Amino acid sequence: MALRAALRKSCALTGLFCQLSSSRHGRVCASPVLVAQQRNSSTAQNIKLDFDQSTGVAVMHMQCPPVNALSLEFLTEICITVEKLEMDKSCRGLIITSSQPKVFSAGLDLLEMYETSTEHRGEFWRAVQEMWLKLYSSKLVTIAAINGSSPAGGCLMAMTCDYRIMADNPRYGIGLNETQLGMVAPFW
Numbered sequence: 001m002a003l004r005a006a007l008r009k010s011c012a013l014t015g016l017f018c019q020l021s022s023s024r025h026g027r028v029c030a031s032p033v034l035v036a037q038q039r040n041s042s043t044a045q046n047i048k049l050d051f052d053q054s055t056g057v058a059v060m061h062m063q064c065p066p067v068n069a070l071s072l073e074f075l076t077e078i079c080i081t082v083e084k085l086e087m088d089k090s091c092r093g094l095i096i097t098s099s100q101p102k103v104f105s106a107g108l109d110l111l112e113m114y115e116t117s118t119e120h121r122g123e124f125w126r127a128v129q130e131m132w133l134k135l136y137s138s139k140l141v142t143i144a145a146i147n148g149s150s151p152a153g154g155c156l157m158a159m160t161c162d163y164r165i166m167a168d169n170p171r172y173g174i175g176l177n178e179t180q181l182g183m184v185a186p187f188w
């Protein structure tokens with residue numbers, strides 16, 4: 001709550017918060033095709049991007065059903081979207097939120113690690129690393145608007161943003177729980 005109050009006082013971020021409730025004024029950006037093709041991935045189907053050029057604020061709605069699990073494809077889409085926004089000089093802030101009910105992101109897609117090849121897992125973990133490094137080092141002001149549960153990789157994603165705001169609902173959990181799955185994140 002203190003964070004939210006502090007942020008509300010910040011003139012620089014006023015536009016970003018307005019965007020949370022006014023994305024209908026935004027325009028939808030083109031799909032990030034280029035890098036997707038380089039990576040042999042499909043275009044962004046799991047992200048709805050509202051970008052209001054008058055405020056310079058983009059809202060990335062994650063809509064990868066059912067729970068925004070971070071698959072290789074979805075991680076790639078997220079990275080490409082951030083890259084494209086960073087290349088747009090009129091963009092200064094990014095809000096990341098979820099279109100899925102009750103879940104911000106369920107974290108890494110467990111199916112990417114189950115009975116997949118060593119090579120695939122290598123590519124997957126590189127994409128994980130790239131996602132959080134890209135967000136963490138972004139020149140954009142980044143805000144995670146956490147409107148649902150956000151375990152493990154979902155929490156990581158939120159942590160790498162500059163600010164986090166979480167819906168006040170006791171049913172929504174957030175934290176680094178991956179060790180409970182016997183999972184230790186690799187070094188980077």
Ligand SMILES: CCCCCCCC/C=C\C/C=C/C(=O)SCCNC(=O)CCNC(=O)[C@H](O)C(C)(C)COP(=O)(O)OP(=O)(O)OC[C@H]1O[C@@H](n2cnc3c(N)ncnc32)[C@H](O)[C@@H]1OP(=O)(O)O
Nearest residue numbers: 066067069106107108109110111149151152153156178185
């Ligand atoms: C600043 C740098 C610091 C570095 C720190 C390092 C941090 C470590 C980095 C990475 C490690 C991260 C590892 C992971 O993320 S592993 C994944 C961990 N995630 C979980 O354990 C979440 C498990 N899921 C849940 O708890 C719940 O599903 C829920 C709360 C997200 C949603 O609950 P609910 O609405 O009740 O839905 P369901 O449980 O019924 O699920 C619906 C559907 O979705 C499937 N599903 C859920 N989670 C995942 C997932 N992670 N991957 C793939 N699929 C998932 C679930 O199986 C259901 O499928 P269905 O039966 O076919 O319908």
